[in-house]
Amino acid sequence: MNEPATAATANVPPAPYRRIARGALGLFALAFVLCLAAYALVSVPGAWFPGASSQFVGARAFTTNRGTAIADGDALAITATDASGLALIAANVDLRSLDYPIVAWQGFGFPANADVRFLWRTDYAPNKLNSLPVPIVAGRLAPLELARHPDWIGRVRGVALAVRGPLAGPVRIVGVKLEAGGVTGELRDVVGAWTTFEPWSGTSINTITGGADVQPLPLPTVLVVAGLLALATWFALAWRRRELAGFPAAAAIVFLAAWIVLDTQWAANLVRQVAATRAQYGGKDWHASHLAAEDGALFAFIEKARAKLPAKPVRIFVVADAAYFRGRAAYHLYPHNVLFDPFTDTLPQAAWLKPGDYVLVWHRRGVQYSPEEHRLRLGDGAPIAAQAVLVEPGAALLEIL
Amino acid sequence: MDAAALIVGNALAWCLGSALLLAMPRRSSDQTAGEVAWTAGAGYLVGAFLLTVWMRALSLAGVKFALLPIVVPVAVLTLALAWLARRRAPGRAMPALRAAWRDLVATPGLDGAARFAWWGAIAWLALRFTLLAVEVGTRPLYPWDAWTQWATKARVWYELGGIVPFARVTAWLAANGAAYFDASPEYPPTMPLLQVYNSLLLGRWDDTLMNASWWQTALALAFVMYGGLRSLRAPPLAALAGALLVSSLPLANAHVALAGYADLPLAATYVAAALALLRWIAVRSARDAVTTLVLAVALTQIKNPGWFWAATLVPGFIVARWPRHGVRIVVAGFAAAAIVLVALARFQLRLFNYELKLTYAPAWGDLAESYFLLGNWHLLWYGALGAAALAWRSLFGPKLAPLTMIVVAGLMFLFVVFGFTTASYYITDQTTVNRATLHLAPLIVVFLILAWQSCASDWAARHARPNAPLGDAPTSSPAPTDASGPAPAANPSAAG
Numbered sequence: 026m027n028e029p030a031t032a033a034t035a036n037v038p039p040a041p042y043r044r045i046a047r048g049a050l051g052l053f054a055l056a057f058v059l060c061l062a063a064y065a066l067v068s069v070p071g072a073w074f075p076g077a078s079s080q081f082v083g084a085r086a087f088t089t090n091r092g093t094a095i096a097d098g099d100a101l102a103i104t105a106t107d108a109s110g111l112a113l114i115a116a117n118v119d120l121r122s123l124d125y126p127i128v129a130w131q132g133f134g135f136p137a138n139a140d141v142r143f144l145w146r147t148d149y150a151p152n153k154l155n156s157l158p159v160p161i162v163a164g165r166l167a168p169l170e171l172a173r174h175p176d177w178i179g180r181v182r183g184v185a186l187a188v189r190g191p192l193a194g195p196v197r198i199v200g201v202k203l204e205a206g207g208v209t210g211e212l213r214d215v216v217g218a219w220t221t222f223e224p225w226s227g228t229s230i231n232t233i234t235g236g237a238d239v240q241p242l243p244l245p246t247v248l249v250v251a252g253l254l255a256l257a258t259w260f261a262l263a264w265r266r267r268e269l270a271g272f273p274a275a276a277a278i279v280f281l282a283a284w285i286v287l288d289t290q291w292a293a294n295l296v297r298q299v300a301a302t303r304a305q306y307g308g309k310d311w312h313a314s315h316l317a318a319e320d321g322a323l324f325a326f327i328e329k330a331r332a333k334l335p336a337k338p339v340r341i342f343v344v345a346d347a348a349y350f351r352g353r354a355a356y357h358l359y360p361h362n363v364l365f366d367p368f369t370d371t372l373p374q375a376a377w378l379k380p381g382d383y384v385l386v387w388h389r390r391g392v393q394y395s396p397e398e399h400r401l402r403l404g405d406g407a408p409i410a411a412q413a414v415l416v417e418p419g420a421a422l423l424e425i426l
Numbered sequence: 427m428d429a430a431a432l433i434v435g436n437a438l439a440w441c442l443g444s445a446l447l448l449a450m451p452r453r454s455s456d457q458t459a460g461e462v463a464w465t466a467g468a469g470y471l472v473g474a475f476l477l478t479v480w481m482r483a484l485s486l487a488g489v490k491f492a493l494l495p496i497v498v499p500v501a502v503l504t505l506a507l508a509w510l511a512r513r514r515a516p517g518r519a520m521p522a523l524r525a526a527w528r529d530l531v532a533t534p535g536l537d538g539a540a541r542f543a544w545w546g547a548i549a550w551l552a553l554r555f556t557l558l559a560v561e562v563g564t565r566p567l568y569p570w571d572a573w574t575q576w577a578t579k580a581r582v583w584y585e586l587g588g589i590v591p592f593a594r595v596t597a598w599l600a601a602n603g604a605a606y607f608d609a610s611p612e613y614p615p616t617m618p619l620l621q622v623y624n625s626l627l628l629g630r631w632d633d634t635l636m637n638a639s640w641w642q643t644a645l646a647l648a649f650v651m652y653g654g655l656r657s658l659r660a661p662p663l664a665a666l667a668g669a670l671l672v673s674s675l676p677l678a679n680a681h682v683a684l685a686g687y688a689d690l691p692l693a694a695t696y697v698a699a700a701l702a703l704l705r706w707i708a709v710r711s712a713r714d715a716v717t718t719l720v721l722a723v724a725l726t727q728i729k730n731p732g733w734f735w736a737a738t739l740v741p742g743f744i745v746a747r748w749p750r751h752g753v754r755i756v757v758a759g760f761a762a763a764a765i766v767l768v769a770l771a772r773f774q775l776r777l778f779n780y781e782l783k784l785t786y787a788p789a790w791g792d793l794a795e796s797y798f799l800l801g802n803w804h805l806l807w808y809g810a811l812g813a814a815a816l817a818w819r820s821l822f823g824p825k826l827a828p829l830t831m832i833v834v835a836g837l838m839f840l841f842v843v844f845g846f847t848t849a850s851y852y853i854t855d856q857t858t859v860n861r862a863t864l865h866l867a868p869l870i871v872v873f874l875i876l877a878w879q880s881c882a883s884d885w886a887a888r889h890a891r892p893n894a895p896l897g898d899a900p901t902s903s904p905a906p907t908d909a910s911g912p913a914p915a916a917n918p919s920a921a922g
Contacts (some may be wrong), residue, residue: 042540225568231857233802245799249805284809288804302564311630315566349570360581
């Protein structure tokens with residue numbers, strides 16, 4: 026007698042596939058945990074479970090011994106070196122070196138070829154100034170592991186950071202974190218790097234980092250190693266049971282599970298980004314949004330300039346020190362017929378300018394205007410007859426006469 | 427009000443393209459699984475492109491951009507095509523839509539964990555698209571090239587009501603106001619024209635909401651991926667996985683959220699053209715042939731490298747057309763192309779601002795970092811390598827050879843660009859390398875799914891248990907099936 030297929034049985038996938046999924050996912054989860062544990066145990070400097078807790082020395086605790094530095098919010102901005110090309114900031118501390126095997130300077134804006142050194146003194150050799158170069162990664166200072174350094178001994182009495190110039194721009198130091206390390210601390214650093222918020226920046230259209238700029242252990246690496254381990258184990262077990270038919274399914278399940286883990290990290294970042302975008306632009310109309318944007322001040326000036334310009338499009342030459350502002354000014358001025366140099370900071374030649382043209386200046390050195398003589402000079406070019414239409418600090422719109 | 431205007435106005439592009447696809451002659455055996463999704467996704471890409479072609483024609487004829495002259499003729503054409511489609515296949519549309527809805531909701535053949543995965547994937551996609559919609563609908567135009575090279579044209583053309591030329595500095599100075607300037611005057615007009623269209627719908631210049639086309643492109647890409655894979659005999663879960671993979675690529679998401687570049691539209695159009703070609707190879711339908719050609723032309727009008735991407739489809743065609751010797755012909759073609767490039771490099775050939783040079787100095791380390799360590803692609807390249815390794819026996823077999831040759835041609839194009847041109851600099855600074863790779867990434871997802879499919883099918887055949895009772899045979903996905911072409915459907919219930 027044929028048993029009619031019921032709804033409960035007609036679409037039930039065969040038991041082997043459920044078993045494959047459970048087995049593959051279980052092995053993957055186990056492999057992931059094991060990979061993390063192995064990494065933590067191998068990479069932890071010093072004690073696995075230290076008694077001390079991490080210490081943070083903020084920017085305010087530092088004094089500037091050489092060079093020039095100014096307070097910039099919570100950070101100390103080193104703006105210039107001294108005559109010998111050195112900037113040095115220092116702070117007094119008193120802590121046992123054994124308890125803090127990791128020293129992580131929190132600074133950013135460092136050029137890749139900057140010469141930065143960590144300096145310290147201990148009570149073991151109070152007259153000796155110890156130093157170690159600090160690597161730069163993506164403009165930030167990489168952590169230093171000092172557990173096996175012969176001079177990281179005794180009680181540390183003072184820490185300092187030396188930056189050798191010249192400095193193209195200010196470098197900022199938020200402080201220095203002396204980390205107790207340990208397995209928990211190491212895992213916290215690893216997971217913290219994965220879950221660091223990565224807001225949109227000018228480079229996001231080209232590259233997504235996937236968390237912090239500097240990561241001790243990239244998440245894709247762990248997932249791939251864990252996935253391969255899981256699949257190898259699954260294969261070995263299935264080989265013994267002569268049940269290899271489900272291997273492609275197991276591989277697909279592990280791959281998709283790893284993908285979802287990565288995508289969960291990305292989705293969480295996206296949620297935070299959407300919240301930040303809504304906070305910056307939410308509820309604003311087009312005009313208010315642009316005033317709230319990074320170039321809000323420029324936009325406001327351009328709006329005033331547009332009000333002074335004729336309704337019919339005119340030729341406008343845009344000059345600014347920074348390519349960003351040249352491009353943005355031009356963008357806001359369309360459909361006026363703008364000319365700007367997208368790549369280099371050049372000035373238009375005087376011969377290019379005709380009566381009825383305009384010149385818009387935004388924070389550009391080398392542009393001189395005499396209101397008495399109605400003369401405009403662009404760099405070393407010949408003076409041109411011009412009339413100031415709109416003038417604000419660092420910005421001007423001039424009509425060529 | 428703005429949302430309504432954008433939805434209604436952009437529905438025109440979706441309807442135009444879908445109607446055109448449906449109006450083309452087709453055989454009854456062309457009804458395949460995933461057809462509704464394919465028609466919608468490919469339809470949008472075709473329709474949006476044709477809409478911009480119409481706008482170019484209007485501008486050429488001296489008609490000022492406005493909603494009436496753009497929308498009315500296109501709407502009339504859409505209605506005519508819809509009528510033609512209904513005439514060609516009376517009574518097919520509603521059953522096909524009902525079948526697609528049933529497949530979506532009832533998920534026949536899926537149960538338990540598989541059904542949970544199905545709905546979980548759809549919910550994940552819905553969340554992703556919601557987040558992207560909020561982001562792109564809130565943030566004004568943001569990325570650099572968008573406001574120096576692309577939307578510059580949109581703003582001028584919208585305000586002046588027509589396409590006016592852009593020129594380099596010397597020509598701009600000589601034109602005395604008759605030409606405009608931006609950082610890339612020679613860029614094609616398709617994406618700026620879509621921004622113009624959206625601005626016309628809004629009745630104002632709005633460089634936030636005008637980017638709605640990018641979100642729609644991502645949605646169309648998801649439909650194309652699902653429908654295309656289903657029509658190439660991937661099971662529903664595998665096809666949905668493909669849609670999920672492509673819709674969750676972080677760099678692709680960034681290109682939606684930070685809209686304004688042409689790379690994502692190029693990527694979507696390229697994979698749609700490749701899938702249309704693979705569909706044509708399977709059933710030799712005139713409809714798929716025309717779709718391939720239209721999308722290949724669209725590639726050249728979206729971004730300048732589109733010419734080269736369109737050319738990478740040719741190896742797939744050759745392999746399909748001459749199955750016995752196709753692979754050898756293509757390999758010979760690659761060798762000939764290499765010789766020609768070496769010859770041209772001596773003349774310091776410059777194409778689209780990149781100079782060809784014989785010095786081979788790619789930054790492999792930075793490329794590996796971009797593909798395997800950073801967050802751009804999740805595990806796409808690991809998956810592609812793994813699938814290629816597992817399916818190596820069948821990569822050049824009749825089922826996969828056309829797709830494999832297109833992928834190889836695409837990879838070789840990137841290899842030449844980043845190994846033998848001045849673009850190699852852009853690997854180190856992680857800029858153009860990733861955006862150029864984005865053009866190929868969706869096709870890599872297709873390759874990953876179909877190669878896995880082929881591997882799973884071969885594996886199941888080799889490792890099937892002897893004398894197993896029939897009840898032990900797997901009946902639902904991820905059961906492997908041949909990735910050889912559309913599954914002919916005897917009734918409409920298989921469509922969708």
